[in-house]
Amino acid sequence: MKIVATIEARMTSSRLPGKVMLPALGRPMLAHLTSRLKAAPSIDEIVLATTVNAADDILVDFAKKDGIRVFRGSEEDVMARVIGAAESAQADVVVEITGDCPIIDPDLVEQTIRVFKHHQVAYCANSFFSSYPDGMDTQVITLDALKKSFSMTDDPLDREHVSRHIVNNPQLFPHAYLVAPPSLHWPGLGLTLDEPADYELIRTLIENLGKENPLFGCGDVIRFLRVNPELLGVNDMVKRKDLRPT
Template sequence: MKVVATIEARMTSSRLPGKVLLPVLGQPMLYYLVNRLKSVNLISEIVLATTTNATDDVLIDFARQEGIFFYRGSEEDVMSRVIGAAETTNADVIVEITGDCPIIDPDLVEQTIQMYLHHDAAYVSNTHISSYPDGMDTQVFSLKSLKRSAAMTDDPLDHEHVSLHMRNHPEIFSHIHLIAPPSLYWPSLGLTLDEQADYLFLKKIIETLNPKNPLFSCLDTIQLLKQNPDWLEINRHVIRKGNT
């Protein structure tokens, strides 16, 4: 089975426009996410799933520069965009990643894929049940299941939040949920890029850990923050949208 990672990204984020290209150590935030996914052995291809908006032309330039595939689709119907992105690369299995997770742990991505490949479940994730820090979010399912889900719902919310229909119907799409071990359990920790404060917070983490190990882990991040608890004040006030 061909395993393809799709990254949903656009430049018109309501809370922090252009966030995925904000610079850290001379590279855009999106670079760090792509670099981490490239290190996951089970992923055959990476596709940047962006929109047809002219503002997203710069993301196509980025994809070409990084040597990854790209697909342009609807801004609102993200489900159809991910389906199109997966079809572009003849994917059997989709690893759905959002562009606001620049320091996602490659080992956790691989673990989630392995769990999908070795069990008879339609939907596997480490995010539906909150346990890992927000920003390690990985969801795995087949293109066939996503197409089936899309055909079963016309609800705009389902089409905006790619896996929502599958998550809400475990009687149709069987689930497996990965739960963080005690060393990684910190569901209230926000490592996603949603607002300016998140950028400053993540920038500080990357600038500290990346020079020594570009693929620093979730555990490395947690240990760093436990050594520097005052850093948590940088983005503590940010309200997360939640797992819709």
Template sequence: MKIVATIEARMTSSRLPGKVLLPAQGKPMLARMVERLGMVPSLDGIVVATTVNAADDSVEALAKELGIGCWRGSEDDVLARVLDAAHAFSADVIVELTGDCPLIDPLIVEQCVQAYRASGIDYLSNVLERTYPIGMDTQVFATSVLDDVAARTNDPTDHEHVSLYIYRHPELYSLMNLAAPPGLHDPELRLTLDTPQDYELIDTVFSALLPRGPGFSLADILALLRAHPELRKINDHVAHRWV
């Protein structure tokens, strides 16, 4: 069973163009995310799923520099882009992630993968019921499940949001949610990168916690925000774009 993390990343974000390559204490945000995912024991590979647009040449270049996979496909059909990336790199299981989560906690990703492997279900995530902060989003499912989705729907909305069809059809697929333990329960907190305010907060977190090592945890982040409540105010007014 080959388990591969796919990171959807592109330069043409509407609210913060070029966000995945913005600097985070000397490295691009995407590089910081890859660095953290490299600490997930169960992953057999990491692939950036970007677009064929010329603007994303720099994303491909960074992936090559980091020594990870890269697949380029449609900007709008993200489902096909991720599925083709999974096939190109012989993934049996996809750990679906997005490039706006540079603070993703390696331990949480590992827990999601282990829970998926132990459960025998079709789809596991920590977002069916949101209990973790926004930005810890992890979804795990077999490549064969996404093949089935692609065969069942041509709806542009389903193809824009890769796993949407899976969790909207529990009559077809078995689903499981991984809830945050009480100490990490903070569903309103934005640790996602989508606006200049998000960038300010995330870069501040990296600045404060990187000296401990690149694998700092969500618990470390929450402790920092409790010690410095003014940081949370940086982006707490930003409206999240829900699917």
């Protein structure tokens, strides 16, 4: 069973263009993310799932230098792009990650994969119930389930948000879920890279925690912010998308 992480990334984000290549400690955000996924033992390969737009040529160059596979597909039909990326790596299982989660915790990624394997389900996520900080989101899906879902829906929202149809049809796709323990429970904490204020906070976290431990975890972030609560005001006005079951 080959487990492949796909990273959805593009340079033309409406709210923060070029966000995945913004620097922190001398490295682009995307490099921080790939380093973390490489640290998850169960992931066999990483594929950068970007678009055919010329603006994303820089991401293709990054992938080559970073030693990961790259796949280019539709900008609008993200589900098709992720499926193409997974197929290009002969994946059996997809660990779906978005490029706006540069400080995702590799231990949480690994835990989600292990729960998925233990329960032998079609879909497993730590984001189904709002409990972990936003930005730790990991979804693990069999490629067969993803392709079946693709064949069943033409809804543009389903095609844009890869797992939406699967999440809304648990009777067709058996689910398993992770819920944060008390020490990591902070669903209102925004650690996704959506707007300039998010970049300011995430860069600050990387600069303060990443020098000693480049793979600092979710617990490290929470403890740091508890000690430095003034940082919570940096991005607390950013509105987040909520795509949990409708």
